[in-house]
Amino acid sequence: MSALRANETAVLVGSVPYWYKVKLPSGLTGYVSKRWATVVTTSASTGQLLRIGSWNIRKLGHGTKDFAKVAQAIDQNFDVLVVVEVMQKQRAHNGYDSLINELGSSWKGLITDSLRPNTISSNSEFYAILYRSSIVRPCAGWSKLIYHQDNDGGDNGVGDDVFSREPAFGCLEAPTSHFKIGFDFLIAAFHATFKSKAAIKAESGHLNEVFSTMAAARPGEKDLIIAGDFNLVPNTLSTVTEMDVTTVGRVQPSIRLESSQGTCMTTS
Template sequence: MRYIILFFILFSSLFPENTVLIASFNTLRLGKNKKDYYQVSKVLSKFDLVGLQEVMNENGLKILKGNLEKITGKKWEYHISEKPAGSGEYKEYFAYIWQKEKVSLKEPAGYYQEEKPSDFEREPYGVWFKAGEFDFVYVLAHSVYGKKERERILEASRYILVYNFFRKMVPLEKDVIIAGDFNLPANNRGFRKLTVHPEQIEYVLNPDEDLTTLGKKSLVNSYDNFFISRKHTKEFTGRYGVYNYIKIIMKR
């Protein structure tokens, strides 16, 4: 059984003036499950832009925004996908929350348009952001968990379609970042089509070292990650890590 509680992926992008910290976080049913929103907001306040998975309604985002503004003394904003993604009774939204002094929303790119209705359990969702002189499309994903690993591997093999879709949607914007909960380590063979892409798409965290999911006693797997193009996203400083309540691990 998985317990995803307040563990973040850290992505840094360097500008002439400053550094912007981008994170991804599976919120474990934000807006529905009972949470200490103040403590969650204290962790979120350490980042400039956070992509959120498992958002159940907008109410949780409103509470986060209010707490973040109290904690930081700065203005924050959020965006939630126009509709929930999923099948059957369980569906969830994708959302983003950011500090307005550091990041601005240019335009929602929307959901990935599937070639087949069964390509993804939850279609990835993207938004076009700007931070300083850096424009980028930030795509969030929450892959199927599935009782059989084969289902997860098949979805992983389709993220190359997601990357190509958002690259073509915003043709002048070559910086496409895909992040989220993939329910597989990034070095799984399912991602091979993505990582052999001519635009040099690589995962950021090391799946053998950077565990991101909280189990009963410790961190237990590396299902969460970022995929970026080393060819185009040259603003990436190479600094990354997993944020833990108790300990912060930073790679330099």
């Protein structure tokens, strides 16, 4: 006998009235009540779970990292991963390059082509989104991450500087065949400022504007995700953004924000 306990997951393999048919890690199949289970995201024809998350890999590119262990954790737990705190050295992203190399040919990534703030400060960062290339790929015409319009924080920056590191987003899709898309979505990376609590809240209050930018970049797209490090606990984030927050998990909760413009998720 096996059981699916609270906060555990299994692969969805089918559906009947009132019940989901699932496959447990042991290989056994069984049924869980639809009343007590939630389908997170699936590629329609395969029933394969698409695991989307984010990770602040502290100071990636500065100091030393056990890249083998980091890559193993990513490969075992995610299919799409937003990475923040991708640090620069002479405007290069050596830590990101080392991580991609360690992940191997089954993983690919998108990374911003400039820093935020756009300076040579040791604290300037890139954003990156990693994806398992066997089940996920960039949408047609989306070969890079696009920054939300904001002052880039550099010497030639123009306009109001609302975000210390404005979000950058891309488009990904999980095809069920060469000709059919099971799930496509826009996903943005965001690392909030850590200057002060007031500054953090001020930035978060502008996230709806980021959703609007994302929606305009791909008209008709309803699946909009912002993931990263918000530097706020869920209740405060909910109040500031005026969005509902559902926290799932124990040690590492997930934050899900829903608005009329899309969905914002992060794993802290």
